Amino acid sequence: MGGIYIQASSIQTYITDQIAQTQFNLSLSLSLSLSLSLSLSLSLKSTYPKTCPTMQPQKTLPESDLPSLAAIKIKSSSPRFPNPSATETPTAGAQRRIGIAVDLSDESAFAVKWAVNQYLRPGDAVILIHVRPTSVLYGADWGSVDLSIVDTDDEESKLKLEDDFDTFTTTKSAALAQPLVDAHIPFKIHIVKDHDMKERLCLEVERLGLSAVIMGSRGFGATKRGSDGRLGSVSDYCVRHCVCPVVVVRYPDEKDAVEPIVSVANADVDEDEGEFHDASDEKKC
Structure with a gap:
């Protein structure tokens, strides 16, 4: 009996030692895991500076069938032109935009003066419109440009004539605009x-x-108006087809009265029943 008791006691001691060894191994493994985690954390902190912002997951926008728009750059207004009147388009903010068709003749100059004195009012802006022929050989009034010396077969002569007429057109147009300059009326x-x-x-x-x-x-x-009240070809065509009212000022001849004959027609006048009404006695708008 004593031998058996000693053997059972040895077995109990062995089991107790094994349990203690197992607990020690678990504690050691846990310590190693904690040490490894701490080392990894310190390594990450040394790799990324403290100022590095926390990365946020990028949000995925819903897909759209619409095409992507190009970036738009908005330029600030130039300090050289603080107000619209000083820009290249002084007619932008005008109450009315009045066109004056000119062909560089004395009659056109008279129409500009008449408009300044009788038609234009404060707030209006004027656009002098000149339609230059594609070939100066088929123009109407070339003033100082001498066409008699032009050789129509010489390309160099024709190019020189074109350049001369461009210069003449610019100079003549500026002269026609002088009444507008004197009256301080914005124009282009x-x-x-x-x-x-x-x-x-x-x-x-x-x-x-x-x-x-x-x-x-x-x-x-x-030509002078006939009994049917019609004007010349260009002015008559404009009265019939322009989308706005047309004011036709006829340059007075020597036998005419001092006051010019002025005709006004609306854009929607009927071609068969259209009449021109004298407006020479009407007051300024």
Whole structure:
């Protein structure tokens, strides 16, 4: 019996030692795990500076069928032009945009003066419209440009004539605008080239969004009004086809009265029943 008791006691001691050894191994493993975690944490802190912001997961935007828009850059207004009147387009903020069709003749100059004295009012802006022919050989009034010495077969001569006429057109247009300068009326000069003056003039009137257009009649090939009340070809065409009211000022002849004959027609006048009404006695708008 004593031998058996000693053997059971040894077994109990062995089991107790094994349990203690197992607990020690678990404690050691836990300590190693904690040490490894601490080392890894210190390593990450040394790799990324403290100022590095926390990275946020990028949000995924919902897909759209619409095309992506290009970036738009907005430029600030130039300090050289603090107000609209000093820019290249002084007519932008005007109450009315009045066009004056000019063909560089004395009659056109008279129409500009008449508009300044009788038609234009404060707040208006003027656009001088000149339709230059594609070939200067088919123009109407070239003033100081001498066409008699032009050799139509010489390309160099024709190019020189074109350059001379461009210079003449610019100078003459500036001279026509002098009454507007003296009256401090904002204006700009609009010159285009086309072989058909009548049609292009009406197109430019519509494109520029004019409130009305003024033109001299005799300067545009107009003859004195007949019994049917018609004017010349260009002015008559503009009255029939322009989208805005047309004021036609006929340059007075020596046998006419001192006051010019002024005709006004609306854009929607009927071609068969259209009449021109004298406006020479009407007051300034």
